[in-house]
Amino acid sequence: MTGFKLFTVGPVACYPQVLEAMASQMFSHRSEEYRALHKETVELLREFLETEGEVFLFPSSGTGFMEASVRNCVKKKMLCAVCGSFGRRYAEVAKTNGREVEVLEVPLGEPITPDLLDEKLSKCPDVEAVAITHNETSVGLINPLKELAEVAKSHGKLVFVDAVSSMGGVEIRVDEWGLDICFSSSQKCFGIPPGLAVGAVSEEALKRAEEVPNRGWYFDLLRFRRYQERCETPMTPSIPQIKALNTILKLIDEWGGKHNYFDLYRRRNETIRNGVRALGLELFPRRGYESPTVSCIRAPEGVDGVRIYEEMRLKGFELAKGYGPLRHETFRIGNMGYIEFSDIQAMLEALEEVVSTLTGKAGGVT
Amino acid sequence: MTGFKLFTVGPVACYPQVLEAMASQMFSHRSEEYRALHKETVELLREFLETEGEVFLFPSSGTGFMEASVRNCVKKKMLCAVCGSFGRRYAEVAKTNGREVEVLEVPLGEPITPDLLDEKLSKCPDVEAVAITHNETSVGLINPLKELAEVAKSHGKLVFVDAVSSMGGVEIRVDEWGLDICFSSSQKCFGIPPGLAVGAVSEEALKRAEEVPNRGWYFDLLRFRRYQERCETPMTPSIPQIKALNTILKLIDEWGGKHNYFDLYRRRNETIRNGVRALGLELFPRRGYESPTVSCIRAPEGVDGVRIYEEMRLKGFELAKGYGPLRHETFRIGNMGYIEFSDIQAMLEALEEVVSTLTGKAGGVT
Numbered sequence: 001m002t003g004f005k006l007f008t009v010g011p012v013a014c015y016p017q018v019l020e021a022m023a024s025q026m027f028s029h030r031s032e033e034y035r036a037l038h039k040e041t042v043e044l045l046r047e048f049l050e051t052e053g054e055v056f057l058f059p060s061s062g063t064g065f066m067e068a069s070v071r072n073c074v075k076k077k078m079l080c081a082v083c084g085s086f087g088r089r090y091a092e093v094a095k096t097n098g099r100e101v102e103v104l105e106v107p108l109g110e111p112i113t114p115d116l117l118d119e120k121l122s123k124c125p126d127v128e129a130v131a132i133t134h135n136e137t138s139v140g141l142i143n144p145l146k147e148l149a150e151v152a153k154s155h156g157k158l159v160f161v162d163a164v165s166s167m168g169g170v171e172i173r174v175d176e177w178g179l180d181i182c183f184s185s186s187q188k189c190f191g192i193p194p195g196l197a198v199g200a201v202s203e204e205a206l207k208r209a210e211e212v213p214n215r216g217w218y219f220d221l222l223r224f225r226r227y228q229e230r231c232e233t234p235m236t237p238s239i240p241q242i243k244a245l246n247t248i249l250k251l252i253d254e255w256g257g258k259h260n261y262f263d264l265y266r267r268r269n270e271t272i273r274n275g276v277r278a279l280g281l282e283l284f285p286r287r288g289y290e291s292p293t294v295s296c297i298r299a300p301e302g303v304d305g306v307r308i309y310e311e312m313r314l315k316g317f318e319l320a321k322g323y324g325p326l327r328h329e330t331f332r333i334g335n336m337g338y339i340e341f342s343d344i345q346a347m348l349e350a351l352e353e354v355v356s357t358l359t360g361k362a363g364g365v366t
Numbered sequence: 367m368t369g370f371k372l373f374t375v376g377p378v379a380c381y382p383q384v385l386e387a388m389a390s391q392m393f394s395h396r397s398e399e400y401r402a403l404h405k406e407t408v409e410l411l412r413e414f415l416e417t418e419g420e421v422f423l424f425p426s427s428g429t430g431f432m433e434a435s436v437r438n439c440v441k442k443k444m445l446c447a448v449c450g451s452f453g454r455r456y457a458e459v460a461k462t463n464g465r466e467v468e469v470l471e472v473p474l475g476e477p478i479t480p481d482l483l484d485e486k487l488s489k490c491p492d493v494e495a496v497a498i499t500h501n502e503t504s505v506g507l508i509n510p511l512k513e514l515a516e517v518a519k520s521h522g523k524l525v526f527v528d529a530v531s532s533m534g535g536v537e538i539r540v541d542e543w544g545l546d547i548c549f550s551s552s553q554k555c556f557g558i559p560p561g562l563a564v565g566a567v568s569e570e571a572l573k574r575a576e577e578v579p580n581r582g583w584y585f586d587l588l589r590f591r592r593y594q595e596r597c598e599t600p601m602t603p604s605i606p607q608i609k610a611l612n613t614i615l616k617l618i619d620e621w622g623g624k625h626n627y628f629d630l631y632r633r634r635n636e637t638i639r640n641g642v643r644a645l646g647l648e649l650f651p652r653r654g655y656e657s658p659t660v661s662c663i664r665a666p667e668g669v670d671g672v673r674i675y676e677e678m679r680l681k682g683f684e685l686a687k688g689y690g691p692l693r694h695e696t697f698r699i700g701n702m703g704y705i706e707f708s709d710i711q712a713m714l715e716a717l718e719e720v721v722s723t724l725t726g727k728a729g730g731v732t
Contacts, residue, residue, distance in 0.1 A: 059560065
């Protein structure tokens with residue numbers, strides 16, 4: 001326990017029931033007990049993601065699923081749509097795995113639009129797949145996934161989606177939107193500790209994998225499918241995190257279903273956004289594309305975003321620093337996991353004091 | 367909680383203090399709190415493994431470290447010493463990652479001996495590395511690691527060690543024995559839940575990695591080294607399992623240090639071995655090479671090992687089935703994790719009943 005109130009961008013604070021699940025005594029991953037847990041959790045996820053396809057449980061972080069998509073489904077070349085650090089990471093994963101990468105990049109704060117993607121795909125018809133960051137955590141921006149997937153599909157491409165900071169917090173309809181690989185990790189909107197990645201994988205993606213050599217062992221999707229048939233994984237899975245995921249998915253049902261949960265996230269997010277705007281601060285991304293799970297806020301003129309992060313820690317609130325090139329220019333406030341509205345109010349009050357002090361508006365130390 | 371007393375071969379039962387650590391509230395992996403935890407845990411491990419080299423924390427199972435060793439340190443060809451299913455897995459990992467593999471294989475139950483390795487290496491001087499399974503979980507056999515590493519080193523090869531079911535339970539001196547990559551996972555002798563792999567990596571292995579292209583992103587050792595400098599990992603780490611590992615390493619110190627812990631394992635193992643021999647059962651591996659962490663036992667003539675496993679479950683004890691080709695011929699009893707001597711006695715008594723019944727010695731159902 002650090003004692004901080006967490007408004008992090010992951011790992012995020014977990015509900016008590018989730019932490020209790022994490023403390024469960026272990027059992028064998030080749031036992032009836034494990035198979036029952038695996039089966040139920042996968043079924044809950046398939047329903048949550050609205051897919052008839054496979055949903056795999058990886059003992060890895062979300063980046064592991066990026067590597068899986070590249071090694072299993074790209075023979076030679078793919079397109080990465082980049083609007084921030086995690087889009088750039090996707091390109092890096094592809095390159096370090098020996099693939100050629102076309103990049104569609106927009107300035108920080110701008111979304112990937114369907115028109116831009118359509119234009120780019122017309123110029124590089126030889127890419128086999130398109131990687132889209134649904135919610136770019138580094139700039140607090142959400143891309144229009146449904147429309148982007150539609151464009152990619154109209155060009156006949158596989159669609160890979162990094163949904164790390166969106167899955168669980170906003171609607172994703174895997175089958176209807178035509179997503180071939182759509183993954184996330186445990187420590188974001190599902191609000192459970194890190195150590196587990198989950199991802200939906202389409203029949204088409206699996207068929208493609210059959211033609212790709214040198215897929216490796218650890219992230220081989222066909223190997224995962226073979227073990228999935230008996231409700232197991234090829235290697236020892238992260239049982240505590242799977243148990244915790246099972247717990248939160250059932251809690252979400254108890255709380256009225258996923259749409260209520262999405263609504264909760266939206267309301268938290270709006271409270272934070274309205275609160276920071278009331279302090280005279282601006283959100284970083286273009287209006288209309290602000291993330292519903294992570295608010296990326298411009299630091300006031302002349303104030304270092306890292307300083308705001310540090311001062312908020314002294315008041316007992318852990319926000320997130322700006323990421324990569326935006327480290328000093330911005331700071332971020334997540335609204336994922338276990339957060340009460342009373343904590344949001346307290347956080348906004350603390351932020352008002354910090355901003356006043358640092359901008360000298362209320363006098364005091366600078 | 368399944369309610370079973372666990373004598374599994376991993377995941378194993380965890381001490382209450384370990385489960386409590388698993389339930390800790392989360393914090394950011396880019397925070398001071400994480401860096402302090404990371405630093406301390408790595409230092410404790412370096413001391414435990416007697417190495418001045420790097421020790422990395424992977425969010426993966428142990429097999430992830432196999433893949434890392436192959437992708438980072440083998441350009442073309444390696445030798446895998448195979449005395450069971452996990453040695454075979456190493457060869458599979460190498461092949462699926464596009465490497466050529468020489469195999470030194472012995473019949474099930476036999477160890478890899480220094481002479482055999484020396485002879486084999488003389489015949490294939492072009493291999494770059496040798497993979498050795500320290501403790502072959504599938505057959506309950508321990509190989510003479512120190513001597514094997516000495517032979518491999520005398521041929522100038524890198525030494526990779528799968529220490530999944532030995533590290534933590536028996537002595538391993540990484541630097542003195544010249545081990546270049548020596549890995550394990552959390553859910554075996556350390557007695558913590560699955561979801562974390564740990565591995566020592568030598569300077570020579572890291573130097574070799576600099577010459578190997580296409581190392582990928584997820585398991586790139588050089589990327590891990592860069593982040594290690596600031597006590598972080600490239601991706602989000604499995605924080606609960608790291609916290610649990612930190613807890614058990616400190617507990618082991620409190621209990622009198624690692625040699626006491628090894629001794630505890632040895633005494634548990636001897637109690638089990640003597641107990642099963644007293645029932646007229648035989649251990650599977652050649653005498654003198656029995657594993658100190660997993661006992662692999664021949665099922666009595668005409669009795670299916672799986673049946674023994676199932677009958678023991680009915681009595682509240684979870685053992686492990688035979689593995690792979692030995693599924694029916696053997697069953698296994700682990701002595702890792704949280705096990706009391708009184709539980710061993712109770713388990714042996716239950717086993718006596720089960721064996722008597724199944725062999726018809728005491729009459730009853732068959």
